[in-house]
Amino acid sequence: MTFLNEFNQWTPERVQQLIDAAGPAQVEQALANEHLRLMDLAALLSPAAEGYLEQLAQRAHRLTQQRFGKTIQLYAPLYLSNLCCNSCLYCGFNADNQMERRTLSLDEVEAEARILHERGFRHIQLLTGEAPGAVENAYLAAAVQKIRPFFSSISIEVYPMDECGYAQMVAAGVDNLTVYQETYERSLYDELHPYGPKRDFDWRLNAAERGGSAGLRSIGIGALLGLSDWRKEGFYVGLHARYLAKHFWRSRINISFPRLRPADGGFKPLAPVSDAALVQLICVMRLLMPDSALVLSTRESASLRDHLLPLGITQISAGSSTSPGGYGQQAESSQQFAIDDDRDAEEICSMLRAQGYDPVFKDWDRAFLDNSNR
Template sequence: MTFHDILNQYDIDRLEEMISTQTAQDVQRALAVERPGPDELMALLSPAAEQFVEPMAQKAHAITVQRFGHNILLYAPLYISNECVNGCLYCGFSARNRVPRHTLSLEDVEKEARYLHAQGFRHILLVTGESPKAVDNDYLAAVARRLRPLFSSISIEVYPMETEGYRQMVESGVDGLTIYQETYDRDLYGRMHPSGKKSDFDFRLETPERGGRAGLRRIGIGSLLGLGRFRSEGFLTGLHALFLSRHYWRTQVSVSFPRIRPADGGFSPLHPVSDRQFVQLLCALRLLLPDAGLVLSTRESAALRDNLLPLGITQMSAGSCTAPGGYSDPNHSTQQFAIDDDRSPAEVCRLIRAKGYEAVWKDWDGAFLDRTAEQ
């Protein structure tokens, strides 16, 4: 069975209706369950659960401290290309937008990486658009090999690959994959991705499974908040994470909560998600997924990130720039989207400590795998 088989069991409109008819009693029962499942997740995401956000937050906090302690892993995105052939309506990198395009040379990538290394980062996320002529697997493998001495963990958020492509990434030093489905609503997905390889809904949906088969140690998923209706999107994201954690148990599964931000093209959210709804979604998924990493980026404001930190977050980006070359060169290329928390890594680190948490710059080293292979 694949997650595709599970997704096909749900009609989005019917799912929304099922979630909306949950009652306060259903929510109370869900909160009383030690390990919630899909039925409880429906209740926790329902309109009726909005009056229970506080007890949900308390339980989410307790679970996170029990599983992860008071630790927040810090990472930084490193954008290496904004060239893209896809026509995604919401993205600043979209081929529809007439913006300057740029792909970094290996030397420029290393320059950016050394800047981040000097800031303290040991976990980075390599990000690109989708342009086979500008960025291919061999280029990414060369980047990973070049940066491997600087970082304990290298993840990628790039175009979907075949399983063999991900095996090549693993061999080159990549240990993590982030891939957002954007929306689990097939019809909406088609409207939002009218052209380019990304228009293939099924190929993208199956990407995390190909990464799992290739042996990637970390896999992160998520839906783009503001595209589809957050209740059904949150439910299906939760089911997807459950599926991956059960079928690829050696892989650490994480969930991100990217919310649409201003970008070139001027796209506006179709279904805006309020801060309160954001908190409800985060807490509901923590209750469903007690061992999953929950990731919060600089898309969100400093004030909101500060308040969300105790509710289940385990990973945060800091000091981010979403343009290729943007860390070391102020005259950088077009950003993918505008960030909202522009504090420096040091400032974020101080805030984390002020909240009673420990900022973790490194929680893994690829040498662990090397030693295991030798035994």
């Protein structure tokens, strides 16, 4: 049984009914349970839980402190290419957008990697558009091998691959995969992706478990907040995370909370997500998945990111660029979206220390994996 089979059992109507049926009694019972059931997940995401936000936040804070202490891991994104053949209406890389397109050469990839290494980063995330014939597995594997000496952990957020492709990435040195479903609402997904290989909802939905089967150390998922009702999206993200944690228990499950940001094409959020809603969602995910990394990127403002840290966030990006070559050349005209928090790594570290946190640039090394196989 794949996640697709379980997903299909939870129709949007069924999920909505479960959320609508929750009242104060269900919320209080969910808050009292050590391990959340799916009905608890729906209750804590419901409007009825809005009056319990302080209790949610306190419990999420305690759980995070118990599991992760006072550490926050820092990472940086590195965009390799903005070429794309998909028509995602919300994305700056949309094939229909008129923009400067480029794919970094391997030497340019190394130059960008050196800059990030010099800034202290040891965890890096590689990103691309989807462009068969220009950006393929062989290019990605070569890029990973080129920068592998600089980083202890390399993540990819690229087009979905088959299991063999993910195994190829693992062999090259990748240990983390991030793949957002964007929206779990199938009909809306079809509307937002008029053409291109990304239009295949099922292929994307099962990408995370193909990565798990290939042996990736951690798997990151999430919904792009602002496309559909955040309560239902949160339920499906939780359902997906629970499935992955059960079937790929050797892999850590990461959950991200990307909210739509301004991008080329001028797409506006269809279902805006308030700061209060984001707080509720983060707290609920911490209660559901106590040992998962919760990730917040520079899409959010500096002030909001600072205030969200105690609620369950354990990983943040810093000094980010969403353009290929953006660290060395500041090619902002070709960015995927506009970032909001533009503080560099040093400023982020100062903020973390002022709040009593320990910024961590490295908490993993491939040698751990190599030693475990001896």
